[in-house]
Amino acid sequence: MKRKTLAAAFATLLFTTGAAVASEAPKLPAQSWSFSGTFGTFGRPDLQRGFQVYKQICSSCHAAHLLAYRNLTDIGFTPQQVTDFAADFEVEDGPNDEGEMFTRKAVAADRFVKPFPNEAAARAANNGAYPPDLSLMTKARVGGPDYVYALLTGYKEEPPAGFALMEGMHYNEYFPGHQVAMAPPLSEGGVDYADGTTATVEQMAKDVVTFLSWAAEPEMEVRKRLGVKVMIFLVALTALLFALKRKIWSDVH
Amino acid sequence: MDAKTWKNPIIAWVDKRLPIFTMMQHDLVDYPTPRNLNYWWNFGSLAGIVLVIMIATGVVLAMHYTPHTQHAFESVERIMRDVNYGWLLRYLHMNGASMFFIVVYIHMFRGLYYGSYKAPRELLWQIGVIILLAMMATAFMGYVLPWGQMSYWGAKVITNLFSAIPLVGDAIVTWLWGGFAVDNPTLNRFFALHYLLPFLLFALVFLHLVALHTSKSNNPLGIDVKGPQDTIPFTPYYTVKDMFGLGAFLIFYLAFVFFAPNFFGEPDNYIKANPMQTPPHIVPEWYFLPFYAILRAITFDILFIPAKLLGVIAMFAAVLVLLFLPWLDRSPVRSARFRPIYKQVFWLFVADCILLGVVGGHPPEGVWVPLGQAATAFYFAFFLVIMPLLGFIERPRPLPSSISAPVTGKGVGISAHGVAE
Secondary structure (H helix, E strand, C coil): CHHHHHHHHHHHHHHHHHHCCCCCCCCCCCCCCCCCCCCCCCCHHHHHHHHHHHHHCHHHCCCCCCCEHHHHHHHCCCHHHHHHHHHCCEEEECCCCCCCCEEEECCCCCECCCCCCCHHHHHHHCCCCCCCCCCCCCCCCCCHHHHHHHHHHCECCCCCCCCCCCCCCEEECCCCCCEECCCCCCCCCCCCCCCCCCCCHHHHHHHHHHHHHHHHCCCHHHHHHHHHHHHHHHHHHHHHHHHHHHHHHCCCC | CCCCCCCCHHHHHHHHHCCHHHHHHHHHHHCEEECCCCHHHHHHHHHHHHHHHHHHHHHHHHHHCCCCCCCHHHHHHHHHHCCCCHHHHHHHHHHHHHHHHHHHHHHHHHHHHCCCCCCCCHHHHHHHHHHHHHHHHHHHHHHHCCCEHHHHHHHHHHHHHHHHCCCCHHHHHHHHHCCCCCCHHHHHHHHHHHHHHHHHHHHHHHHHHHHHHHHCCCCCCCCCCCCHHHEEEHHHHHHHHHHHHHHHHHHHHHHHHHHCCCCCCCHHHHCECCCCCCCCCCCCCHHHHHHHHHHHHCCCCECCECHHHHHHHHHHHHHHHHHHHHHHCCCCCCCHHHCHHHHHHHHHHHHHHHHHHHHHCCCCCCCHHHHHHHHHHHHHHHHHHHHHHHHHHCCCCCCCCCCHHHHCCCCCCEECCEECC
């Protein structure tokens, strides 16, 4: 009885503190993600569509500097495709033998080229707002993928009556404070999906969030697969140890 | 200790000159342990194992980590993405910190329940409290290393506490920072100390074990061992029991590592530190929340002492009061099993600590303020008022005559699993 009480008490402590900082914004609608749960994986077609959305829409303002082009082979692109993606970008390199810096085409080993050289340039081009790096976005917000999805689909044309929206800002139900500098990034048919999927706002949001979740946790599939093996091993080992313990202790009881 | 004769000539040769094998035989095999320890006694060895896991993973992480404000965050992500099994090392280390505190807090509550701090184990307990303090310092500095938003702002808030010290406070803070803000020198020294302290911890754990093996383990009945009939050798009985406990613990620990690695973390720490942008709520890691609640409970000045200083004093006092526990508790009986009132108050105290943790996770507004103050008052009252008073007003139940007597059939039903309540 007492043991149960203490276990329950500890569970309460652990589970309440994690959620303690949330609140404020409206409750995020929970989406069903292919990658959630113990056995969840990223759908390769979803990832590739998501990359297309990121590349054609998000990346004009948002960097993802923790990703390298070579990482894209993990989501099913061929090395040739990756080389081609990278070749669209220029990076500064050098110095060469004359001591001069020069630009060259990006290669698979390069990190994703940032849309702006620095924060000041990004702010100058975006009405003073700084588009955050997206590499870790789904890990860096309470609610994770659900939050990013809700943000992307949570724009309202008109703010509710009495809400003072500042010049150049946009009303979003899920952004803290509801005023976001980013204009609604997704619109019907915003991309032409290579695989022929209809590009609704919801479809694009879902795909790009899947891509960003992979970008934030590229190890997730390997981690869960290894985890399942480790758990099976540990349960078997612990059961054997329990049997051994009972056997050894049988003369004490 | 009697030198054992070893069959293997090499072992015998070494042991004659350096009796490590005799010591191991004495402390890990023959060590007479009360036969009635329950599973709450598993957490001491678990804590030791977690310390070893933390040092092992930490050393490898340090090989890949760069303690510089411009590179720390990215170097951690490089570990996560490009180092072979780097994500595993880091998640083991990150969740290992939470596991360490879970295990140690349970270990301490066990000591509190069964009176393990009472004579002759006062020093054993006090070394344990010092271990807790060293753990807290290590964990705090480790949390700063990834240089995320919560790392930076947590470091700022906690180091700023020292500015509450009258006259020299600000000078001390500048000295701690190595400059006029939390910056690269701060990160560098925190890394150096975060690497150093676990080895001091290891030495403290060694002292803890020497003290333990001198006065021997307490037990759920809280009565002294009367003779060999009350004990069993540590090996194989408790080695196998600890191994089983370890298996169960690893299932719990690794479930977080593999399936919910960021459960204990704050999303804000995946945003790189930005001194120009304060996060809406600065919260420490869960294991500091009760102390954070005590820190913020003092919202009023007393005479000429400002509230901030009082809060800092209260927070440190909340840990340091444990050092005096062996003398604050006036009851001659160790185990709560035979202390009807203490047994109730103990669970109230556990609930109070959990309540403090919940309060610490909320912004100090509205109902959380008086709730935190009441919980803080009870926390100190437990040690400073209830503990001393109970020694006089409580009538303990009669103690069994020996550990083995009930086992062999006389008296209440007691087995190696404990009293059947």
